[in-house]
Amino acid sequence: MxxxxxxxxxxxxxxxxxxxxxxxxxxxxxxxxxxxxxxxxxxxxxxxxxxxxxxxxxxxxxxxxxxxxxxxxxxxxxxxxxxxxxxxxxxxxxxxxxxxxxxxxxxxxxxxxxxxxxxxxxxxxxxxxxxxxxxxxxxxxxxxxxxxxxxxxxxxxxxxxxxxxxxxxxxxxxxxxxxxxxxxxxxxxxxxxxxxxxxxxxxxxxxxxxxxxxxxxxxxxxxxxxxxxxxxxxxxxxxxxxxxxxxxxxxxxxxxxxxxxxxxxxxxxxxxxxxxMLHEKGPYDDAKRYIESIRNEPEDMFFYSIPALTRSMGIGSVSPKIVVERLREKGFEASLTQFEKEAVKTSAPLPDVARAVRILKK
Ligand SMILES: C[S@@+](CC[C@H](N)C(=O)[O-])C[C@H]1O[C@@H](n2cnc3c(N)ncnc32)[C@H](O)[C@@H]1O
Ligand SMILES: [Zn+2]
Structure with missing residues (x-):
C-alpha cells in the first residue's frame, strides 16, 4: 500500500x-x-x-x-x-x-x-x-x-x-x-x-x-x-x-x-x-504566490510575446520584465502573464509596446 x-x-x-x-x-x-x-x-x-x-x-x-x-x-x-x-x-x-x-x-x-x-x-x-x-x-x-x-x-x-x-x-x-x-x-x-x-x-x-x-x-x-x-x-x-x-x-x-x-x-x-484568497491562513504559499501574480495582471485581453515581437521587428531580445517597467513608467498597466513565458499583458496598444522595446534596444 x-x-x-x-x-x-x-x-x-x-x-x-x-x-x-x-x-x-x-x-x-x-x-x-x-x-x-x-x-x-x-x-x-x-x-x-x-x-x-x-x-x-x-x-x-x-x-x-x-x-x-x-x-x-x-x-x-x-x-x-x-x-x-x-x-x-x-x-x-x-x-x-x-x-x-x-x-x-x-x-x-x-x-x-x-x-x-x-x-x-x-x-x-x-x-x-x-x-x-x-x-x-x-x-x-x-x-x-x-x-x-x-x-x-x-x-x-x-x-x-x-x-x-x-x-x-x-x-x-x-x-x-x-x-x-x-x-x-x-x-x-x-x-x-x-x-x-x-x-x-x-x-x-x-x-x-x-x-x-x-x-x-x-x-x-x-x-x-x-x-x-x-x-x-x-x-x-x-x-x-x-x-x-x-x-x-x-x-x-x-x-x-x-x-x-x-x-x-x-x-x-x-x-x-x-x-x-490571499488573506486565508494555512500552508498555501505557492498557491498564494500564483494567485498574487494573476491578481497583478491587467484585465486587458491577450498579450504580447516579447521574443515574437522582437523577431518580427528584426532586433535582438529584450527582457520582458524591463518592458513591463518601461510601460508602467509611461502610465500603462503592465505585467507578465500566467499564459505565456516572456510575454507582457498590458493596457498599451502595439505601437507603444514596440516603441518601448525599440528604446530599450537602443
Ligand atoms: C483525472 S482522474 C481524477 C483525478 C482526481 N480528481 C485527483 O485530483 O486526483 C479522472 C477520474 O474520472 C473517472 N471517470 C471517467 N469517466 C467518468 C464518468 N463518466 N463519470 C464519473 N467518473 C468518470 C475516472 O475513472 C478517473 O478516476
Ligand atoms: Zn500585422
Missing part, C-alpha cells in the same frame, strides 16, 4: 488508481478558493473522484461537511471508501458515471468539481442538470493541445470553436473552454460569473458561478466573440458577437489575420475573491 500525503490528507493510491502529485498546486488553489468562499455548509460533488483526494481535502481543509464522491471505476470507489475512512470524513460514495448519477439524482449541489481525463465537454451538460443558481462549478481541462490548436479539427468537433495556434493559444484556449461552458449553461437558463481561471503546465481550470435566469443566460452569451491575430506583427483585436464584421487584413501591417472563436471575452477572475 502506498500513502501519499498532501495538505491534511493521507491518501492510499496503490493498484493503479489515478493520482497525479503534479496537480497539487491546482488542488491547493481549489482548497484556498473554497476556504475564501466560506463554503462550510455547502453540498459538494466530487464527480471524477479517483482516490477522493480533492473532496477529502475540501472536507479537511475548507470544512465542507456534505460531500458526495462518484467515479465510474469500481476500484476507484473502493479506494475512495478506504480513504474517507482513513481521513475520518463522512461522505456518500457512489460507483456511478456522472451520466447515470445525474439521471437518477436531483441534486442540486452547491459546488461541483469536475476533473476528468482530457476534455470536460462530455460531462458538463449532465452536471448542469444537478445544478442550481449559485452552484460553483470547478472544471479542469487537460486536452490543452486541442484547446491550443495543435489538433484543429478536434477543437472544432469538441468545442465547436476555431482555436488559435500561436503564442496567444493558452488564453484563447481557456476562453474557448469558458465559451463552451457559457453556451451549455445558457441551455439551462444559467448565466455564468467567472471567478478564477488558471492555466498551468498541461492543464486549464476554471471556476464559475451559475446565475439562474433567461436574462442572465443571454447576458453571458453576449460575452462571446472572436480573436483576430496577426502572425506578421503580432497585433491582435477582439470582436464581440457571433457574426462580427471582422477586418481580415491587419490594420497595423496589412498581413492576413487569423480568426479564433467563439470564445468568452468577459473577465477571467473575480479580483475581490483573489484578494480574499
Amino acid at each position: 502506498q500513502i501519499y500525503k498532501e495538505g491534511k490528507a493521507a491518501i492510499n493510491y496503490s493498484d493503479g488508481t489515478f493520482l497525479n502529485p503534479k496537480m497539487s498546486l491546482l488542488r491547493d488553489i481549489s482548497v484556498l478558493f473554497l476556504k475564501s468562499l466560506n463554503a462550510k455548509g455547502a453540498s459538494l460533488l466530487d464527480s471524477t473522484a479517483a482516490t477522493g483526494i480533492r473532496g477529502i481535502r475540501y472536507g479537511l481543509e475548507a470544512g465542507i461537511e456534505r460531500i458526495t464522491f462518484i467515479d465510474i471505476n469500481k476500484d476507484a470507489c473502493m479506494k475512495i471508501r478506504s480513504n474517507i475512512k482513513r481521513n475520518r470524513i463522512k461522505a456518500k460514495v457512489m460507483d456511478q458515471s456522472i451520466q447515470e448519477f445525474a439521471a437518477s439524482e436531483t441534486g442540486p449541489f452547491d459546488i461541483i468539481d469536475l476533473d476528468p481525463f482530457g476534455s470536460p465537454v462530455p460531462h458538463v451538460h449532465d452536471l448542469l442538470k444537478i445544478s442550481n443558481s449559485e452552484t460553483m462549478m470547478m472544471v479542469t481541462a487537460t486536452d490543452t493541445a486541442v484547446l491550443c490548436g495543435a489538433h484543429y479539427s478536434a477543437c472544432i468537433k469538441i468545442y465547436a470553436a476555431r482555436p488559435m495556434h500561436n503564442e496567444l493559444c493558452k488564453e484563447s484556449g481557456i476562453r474557448i473552454l469558458l465559451g463552451f461552458i457559457a453556451r451549455e449553461a445558457a441551455q439551462f437558463n444559467f448565466g455564468i460569473d467567472v471567478r478564477l481561471s488558471i492555466s498551468d503546465l498541461h492543464y486549464m481550470r476554471v471556476f464559475v458561478t451559475l446565475k439562474r435566469g433567461a436574462a442572465q443566460a443571454v447576458d453571458s452569451i453576449k460575452h462571446l466573440g472572436f480573436l483576430a491575430s496577426c502572425r506578421a506583427c503580432h497585433g491582435f483585436e477582439t470582436y464581440g458577437g457571433m457574426v462580427p464584421e471582422v477586418v481580415k487584413r491587419c490594420p497595423n501591417c496589412g498581413a492576413a489575420r487569423e480568426l479564433a472563436g467563439p470564445m468568452w471575452l468577459g473577465g477571467l477572475h473575480d479580483r475581490e475573491l483573489l484578494t480574499k
Whole structure:
C-alpha cells in the first residue's frame, strides 16, 4: 500500500488508481478558493473522484461537511471508501458515471468539481442538470493541445470553436473552454460569473458561478466573440458577437489575420475573491504566490510575446520584465502573464509596446 500525503490528507493510491502529485498546486488553489468562499455548509460533488483526494481535502481543509464522491471505476470507489475512512470524513460514495448519477439524482449541489481525463465537454451538460443558481462549478481541462490548436479539427468537433495556434493559444484556449461552458449553461437558463481561471503546465481550470435566469443566460452569451491575430506583427483585436464584421487584413501591417472563436471575452477572475484568497491562513504559499501574480495582471485581453515581437521587428531580445517597467513608467498597466513565458499583458496598444522595446534596444 502506498500513502501519499498532501495538505491534511493521507491518501492510499496503490493498484493503479489515478493520482497525479503534479496537480497539487491546482488542488491547493481549489482548497484556498473554497476556504475564501466560506463554503462550510455547502453540498459538494466530487464527480471524477479517483482516490477522493480533492473532496477529502475540501472536507479537511475548507470544512465542507456534505460531500458526495462518484467515479465510474469500481476500484476507484473502493479506494475512495478506504480513504474517507482513513481521513475520518463522512461522505456518500457512489460507483456511478456522472451520466447515470445525474439521471437518477436531483441534486442540486452547491459546488461541483469536475476533473476528468482530457476534455470536460462530455460531462458538463449532465452536471448542469444537478445544478442550481449559485452552484460553483470547478472544471479542469487537460486536452490543452486541442484547446491550443495543435489538433484543429478536434477543437472544432469538441468545442465547436476555431482555436488559435500561436503564442496567444493558452488564453484563447481557456476562453474557448469558458465559451463552451457559457453556451451549455445558457441551455439551462444559467448565466455564468467567472471567478478564477488558471492555466498551468498541461492543464486549464476554471471556476464559475451559475446565475439562474433567461436574462442572465443571454447576458453571458453576449460575452462571446472572436480573436483576430496577426502572425506578421503580432497585433491582435477582439470582436464581440457571433457574426462580427471582422477586418481580415491587419490594420497595423496589412498581413492576413487569423480568426479564433467563439470564445468568452468577459473577465477571467473575480479580483475581490483573489484578494480574499490571499488573506486565508494555512500552508498555501505557492498557491498564494500564483494567485498574487494573476491578481497583478491587467484585465486587458491577450498579450504580447516579447521574443515574437522582437523577431518580427528584426532586433535582438529584450527582457520582458524591463518592458513591463518601461510601460508602467509611461502610465500603462503592465505585467507578465500566467499564459505565456516572456510575454507582457498590458493596457498599451502595439505601437507603444514596440516603441518601448525599440528604446530599450537602443
Ligand atoms: C483525472 S482522474 C481524477 C483525478 C482526481 N480528481 C485527483 O485530483 O486526483 C479522472 C477520474 O474520472 C473517472 N471517470 C471517467 N469517466 C467518468 C464518468 N463518466 N463519470 C464519473 N467518473 C468518470 C475516472 O475513472 C478517473 O478516476
Ligand atoms: Zn500585422
